[in-house]
Amino acid sequence: MFDIDKLKVLNELDREIAKYILTSLDKVAYMRVRELADATNVSPATVVRFTKKMGYSSFPEFRVTVKQELAKQKKILSNENQRQSLLNNTVFPDDFDDKVESLVEKIVAADLIHCIGIGVSGIMAEYAARQLTTLGYCSFASTSPYFPYLTSEQRVKGSNNSEVCLIFSVSGETIEMVQIARLLSDSKIYTTSVTNKGNNSLSALVDLSLTYDTSYDRVHLNVDLSSQLPVIFFIETVVKHLYTRSSYHELPQSINYSIGDT
Known part of the structure; x- marks a missing residue:
């Protein structure tokens, strides 16, 4: 507008x-x-x-x-009701909305949002980063487990800069994602996992665990037919909350900073 x-x-x-x-x-x-x-x-x-x-x-x-x-x-x-009807076979925990709102608060205040995953979850990470960027947030996706995620955090250590890292993994046991979460656990970066079911290694390491409960359809080591619809629903729910949060002071920090400088 x-x-x-x-x-x-x-x-x-x-x-x-x-x-x-x-x-x-x-x-x-x-x-x-x-x-x-x-x-x-x-x-x-x-x-x-x-x-x-x-x-x-x-x-x-x-x-x-x-x-x-x-x-x-x-x-x-x-x-919202139309999207919910597509998820009749998915069960989200009772505190799902509260956790989404908590994440939205962190994203609004963040200077940088990392979205990471590999395989199909990497595609979800790219989609999340693209949607956030569309709204004006500084976000990027990485499908490489070897990206130096702590570099920016170390560079601004002692400052008030805030970062959020969204980690996508269907099983929550992907070795590379678990290692990244463990690495970030001692940093100032706020970590959130998105996994199918919550009883997994990744959920135990992050600041906020977002889970869904649907069938886990890995038919072979390299063939995972598990539906990503719940993950898309999660991403679009977060984006919807960010979009409808139209308060001037809750525009992305980069925009507020630019306005304040004029």
Whole structure:
């Protein structure tokens, strides 16, 4: 709805207007210029200038966009039941939603998100990193167990930088992933595992263990037919939470930093 480059050059007054709009879409969609001005303690002229800075020719055009954004968010939420129906044979633990929300909090505050896995789980790691990057988060995927994951953590040791590492493994016993989790256990990097069932070595080593319970269909050492639908559901649930968390202060840290510097 707002162009990131335009947000970067806003003055303090305009940033307050943007913050209010992003946290109150359902109200702003039906406000007049004066009502939005009163809600943000500015003049109607300031509101009109703000909408023009954001690329809108008039306030009514801006309000149409707000309604479209609100409808888009409601559609995302309404798709939840449809996604759930695809997972009738999967059981998630009772605290699944709470754990997802905890992870979302960590991601919002993170400067860097690692997504790692090998084999099919590597594909899931790449998908997760791509989705997070689409939302503006600094994220990358690696399917190599030999990547120096501690390099960035060591370089910024003593700083307030925050990192999250998502480790994908169906069994939770993949030797390379377990070794990485063990390596990271003494670092400041917040680790989260995504595994089928929770009684495994990987889950015991990470800060947060996200699990699902579905059939484990490895028919051969190199042939694993286990469904990845629960993992996709997990990734898209996290992304949905991040997307609908539209508070201005909860935009990716890299964006907030850039705005604060102007």
